[in-house]
Amino acid sequence: MPTPLLEVRNLRVGFQTDVGLLTAVDDVDFILEAGKTLGVVGESGCGKSVTAMSLMRLLPQPAGRILSGEVLLEGRDLTKLPIDAMRKIRGNDIAMIFQEPMTALNPVQPVGMQIIEAIQLHEPTTPAKALRRAVELMEWVGIPAPEQRVNEYPHQLSGGMRQRVMIAMALSCHPKVLIADEPTTALDVTVQAQILDLLKRLQNETGMAVILITHDLGVIAETCDDVAVMYAGRIVERGPVYPIFAKPQHPYTQGLIRCLPKLDHPPKTTLPVIPGMVPSLRDMPAGCRFASRCPNPHSTDVLNTRQPWKECGSGHGVEACACFASQISAS
Amino acid sequence: MSLLSVQNLKMHFPVRGGVFYTTQAVCKAVDGVSFELKAGETLGLVGESGCGKSTVARSVVRLLKPTSGNVIFEGNDISTQPQSALRTMRREMQMIFQDPAESLNPRHTIGQILEEPFIIQKMGTRAERAEWSVELLKRVGLPADAMFRYSFEFSGGQRQRIGIARAIALNPKLIVCDEPVSALDVSVQSQVLNLLLELQRDMGLSYLFIAHGLNVVKHMSDRVAVMYLGKIVELAPASELYQNPRHAYTKALLDAIPIADPTQRRERQLLRGDVPSPINPPAGCAFGHRMKHPKWEQSVGMDLTLKEITPGHFVQPCPCCT
Numbered sequence: 001m002p003t004p005l006l007e008v009r010n011l012r013v014g015f016q017t018d019v020g021l022l023t024a025v026d027d028v029d030f031i032l033e034a035g036k037t038l039g040v041v042g043e044s045g046c047g048k049s050v051t052a053m054s055l056m057r058l059l060p061q062p063a064g065r066i067l068s069g070e071v072l073l074e075g076r077d078l079t080k081l082p083i084d085a086m087r088k089i090r091g092n093d094i095a096m097i098f099q100e101p102m103t104a105l106n107p108v109q110p111v112g113m114q115i116i117e118a119i120q121l122h123e124p125t126t127p128a129k130a131l132r133r134a135v136e137l138m139e140w141v142g143i144p145a146p147e148q149r150v151n152e153y154p155h156q157l158s159g160g161m162r163q164r165v166m167i168a169m170a171l172s173c174h175p176k177v178l179i180a181d182e183p184t185t186a187l188d189v190t191v192q193a194q195i196l197d198l199l200k201r202l203q204n205e206t207g208m209a210v211i212l213i214t215h216d217l218g219v220i221a222e223t224c225d226d227v228a229v230m231y232a233g234r235i236v237e238r239g240p241v242y243p244i245f246a247k248p249q250h251p252y253t254q255g256l257i258r259c260l261p262k263l264d265h266p267p268k269t270t271l272p273v274i275p276g277m278v279p280s281l282r283d284m285p286a287g288c289r290f291a292s293r294c295p296n297p298h299s300t301d302v303l304n305t306r307q308p309w310k311e312c313g314s315g316h317g318v319e320a321c322a323c324f325a326s327q328i329s330a331s
Numbered sequence: 332m333s334l335l336s337v338q339n340l341k342m343h344f345p346v347r348g349g350v351f352y353t354t355q356a357v358c359k360a361v362d363g364v365s366f367e368l369k370a371g372e373t374l375g376l377v378g379e380s381g382c383g384k385s386t387v388a389r390s391v392v393r394l395l396k397p398t399s400g401n402v403i404f405e406g407n408d409i410s411t412q413p414q415s416a417l418r419t420m421r422r423e424m425q426m427i428f429q430d431p432a433e434s435l436n437p438r439h440t441i442g443q444i445l446e447e448p449f450i451i452q453k454m455g456t457r458a459e460r461a462e463w464s465v466e467l468l469k470r471v472g473l474p475a476d477a478m479f480r481y482s483f484e485f486s487g488g489q490r491q492r493i494g495i496a497r498a499i500a501l502n503p504k505l506i507v508c509d510e511p512v513s514a515l516d517v518s519v520q521s522q523v524l525n526l527l528l529e530l531q532r533d534m535g536l537s538y539l540f541i542a543h544g545l546n547v548v549k550h551m552s553d554r555v556a557v558m559y560l561g562k563i564v565e566l567a568p569a570s571e572l573y574q575n576p577r578h579a580y581t582k583a584l585l586d587a588i589p590i591a592d593p594t595q596r597r598e599r600q601l602l603r604g605d606v607p608s609p610i611n612p613p614a615g616c617a618f619g620h621r622m623k624h625p626k627w628e629q630s631v632g633m634d635l636t637l638k639e640i641t642p643g644h645f646v647q648p649c650p651c652c653t
Contacts, residue, residue: 043516044487159380188379188543190602193587197601215516218589222596241593259521260591261550267569268373268551270525274518277486 003075005209006032006055006094006177011069013047013054016062022281023067024050026233030226032177037203037210039224039241041217041256045278047233048213052179054079055211056096057086073177091122095170099182101162105154111165112138112150115172122173137168142198160191167198174206181213196223217260221245226315229253232278232289239316249318249328252290288321298323332406333367334537335391335505340364340400340410342386346610358610360386362561363400365637370504373531373538375552375569377545377584379606383561384541388507391539392426393417404505422452425498429510431490435482441468441493442478448500467496471526488519492526499530507539512547524551545588549573554643557581560617561609564652566637567644577640579652580618619651626651 013025025047032038040048053059054066057078071078073093078086090096098104106114115134119125125133131150138146141164154162163183170178180199184192200223203210212224220227220241227244229237229252237250248254255274265271276293279285285303288294302322310320312328320328342361345354361383368374376384389395391402393409402410409420428434435444445464449455455463465475471492482490491511498506508527512520524547530536542548548555549569556566557580565578576582583602603622607613613620615631630649637645646653 043518188606189545189587189589190379190583192589193599194601194603196589197599216589217517217591221591221593222589245591245593256517257591259518261521261524261546262591263546263549263573263588265550267549268528268553270528271521271550273521273525275522277488277519 003072004031005034005074007070007072008051008055009070009072011051011054011071012067013050013059013064014067015060015064019282023284024064024233024281025054026284028069028230028233028235030228030235030238032209032211034176034209035203035207036225037212037223039220039227040211040213040230041215041220041227042230043215043278045232045281046230048230049181051230052096052181052211052213055179056090056094057081058090058096088122091118091170091175092173093175094177094179095173095175096179096181097163097166097170097183099185101159101166101186102154104166105162107154110151110153111157111162115150115165115169118169118172133172134168137172138165141165141168141171141202142194143168158191159187160194163187163191163195164198167195167202171202171206171208175208177209177211178203179211179213182215183212184219185214185216192219199223217257229256232284233281234289234319236290237316237318239313243313243316247313249312249316249324250290250321251294251296251324255293255295288319288323291321291323294321294323296321296323334370334372334405335368335539336401336403337367337387337391338365338401338403340387340390340402341398342383342390342395343398356610358608359561359612360609361390361397362609362612363636364558364561364563365400366556366563366566368505368537368539370537371531371535372554373540373552375548375555376539376541376558377543377548377555378558379584380543381606381609382558383609384558385509387558388426388509388539388541392421392424392507394426418451422501423503424505424507425501425503426507426509427491427494427498427511430514431487431494432482432514434494435490437482440479440481441485444482444493445478445497445500448497452501463500467500470499470530471496486519487515488522491515491523495523495526495530499534499536502534503536505537505539507541509541510543511540513542513544520547527551545584557584560606560612562617562635562647563637563645564618564647565645567646571641571644575644577644577646577653578618579622579624616647616649616651619649622651624651 009029011028014021014023042048055071066079112134116130119130119133135146143149143164184195224241227241228235231252237253258272274293287305288302288307291303307319307321309317311317344358346356346358348355378384390397397410401408442464445467446460449460468477512523540551552569555569555572556563559580565581586599619627635647638648639645
């Protein structure tokens with residue numbers, strides 16, 4: 001089997017806080033193949049963004065650190081690279097776009113300058129050439145009148161245009177992997193559709209792989225090849241998008257899909273819910289973390305022992321808590 | 332008779348600037364909006380950001396004084412009432428905000444936050460108010476000991492429950508919900524929506540429900556109004572609007588909803604561009620102008636007030652979009 005483009009193995013990330021070391025990401029693994037889109041879905045605080053940040057080695061310092069595990073980019077372990085080698089990887093090999101482009105862009109510098117900065121950091125070129133390249137990039141991501149827009153400041157652009165600038169900047173050095181952390185959460189549905197369509201088009205043109213982090217299952221269903229469902233720092237279910245939606249195995253995935261208000265749902269009726277809340281990082285059970293909200297009857301053992309990972313179809317696996325492990329059907 | 336009747340509401344903001352800080356332009360955030368809301372009914376209001384949804388909400392509860400037009404609540408025109416009369420009126424109408432973290436005072440305990448409406452309305456003794464606050468917490472599914480805690484000790488969903496408890500404290504008839512679940516996670520969102528539906532059934536509340544999540548609006552509303560650039564372009568019973576949209580903008584909005592089912596992937600007609608600025612909006616049909624529709628010019632100078640095409644289904648009668 002050829003080496004996958006990006007492989008994350010047993011990644012654990014912790015934050016040193018006043019109350020001790022809190023493990024925000026606990027034993028996460030996934031594989032990303034070239035040209036594919038992996039969706040990471042989960043609620044706020046489940047560790048999606050921390051996972052993304054640790055792939056880039058951009059965890060807040062000094063509190064955050066990678067406790068163990070490997071991030072293999074074409075076989076090279078990023079967690080062990082020295083800082084300057086890592087700096088070359090960022091942008092060149094892995095690039096990232098963020099949820100709120102207004103806070104990610106520098107408000108006192110024209111957007112063109114910010115794209116040029118990214119270009120010049122990675123390839124030696126003249127300012128004039130870099131400017132021309134910036135204009136081309138902006139045109140490529142669908143910004144109208146790029147010659148004028150290069151000189152504008154972020155506040156002069158709409159939310160959708162700002163996100164396009166972010167994408168142009170991220171793609172300026174042809175990364176192999178693009179991490180998009182909630183790229184459309186702050187945008188309207190119509191603009192969201194434009195941005196998702198743009199990402200898909202750019203992916204087809206460049207062959208890059210995308211990790212799309214979102215809490216919106218609709219976005220996942222429409223754009224991703226594979227899905228990883230995260231809950232409280234762990235991946236509880238992972239697999240190709242079709243079986244995940246057609247035959248979700250984990251009660252959390254099932255709950256998430258069920259509690260979305262659907263257009264064909266009878267209006268003004270009670271929606272299915274997932275009762276309760278995510279347990280606090282401070283008292284995370286060692287075993288199944290969903291047990292306190294799980295609708296299935298279960299014994300207290302599942303809280304204390306780590307539940308095994310079980311494959312239930314090609315590439316489709318689930319953290320098989322004892323409460324439903326016997327019912328797992330191959331999809 | 333309807334509980335709330337909004338007639339030709341306009342909210343224009345002057346855009347000032349220059350050396351003498353003169354009015355350089357007018358931002359027509361809401362430009363002639365009319366709708367009715369019956370007791371016990373939910374009217375959904377959808378549209379892209381900047382279309383004036385929140386401005387309508389704020390004008391309805393008179394947090395903003397409308398430039399022109401009337402907001403008639405139970406027979407009284409609140410758009411012209413003096414400030415002093417608003418206090419009694421606000422017993423009947425309350426608001427729930429998008430971000431519960433920002434709409435709850437971080438230095439007040441939940442008890443203080445919930446007692447405040449009673450203090451403002453000069454109701455009850457201290458002991459009674461505390462008792463009522465505990466009742467309210469129970470009503471929204473929070474433990475009584477929340478009284479002595481601060482808002483930052485709660486999760487987003489719980490904070491929104493506190494916001495709801497505060498809104499129902501005075502037994503209002505109308506609650507304006509401005510994006511009440513946009514800041515919440517999916518699993519918590521459905522809990523809060525269920526609570527809102529339950530309260531509506533038990534207390535006979537009317538909601539003006541604003542959200543940009545179209546699935547959520549469909550689920551919550553009896554009727555839905557679609558706003559574009561300060562105007563309502565279509566208003567219809569919820570199921571009718573979603574099954575049989577007539578205005579091109581409504582169709583575009585519905586088409587953009589991502590469907591949580593990978594077997595239903597489809598090519599969509601993407602809307603180009605963004606919502607234009609409400610400063611100097613185009614004449615005629617604003618959406619036809621954005622789409623560069625060949626028939627847009629016919630809409631300039633036309634009377635674009637909503638027309639009823641089938642019972643209860645109103646749509647802007649422009650030649651380009653309908």
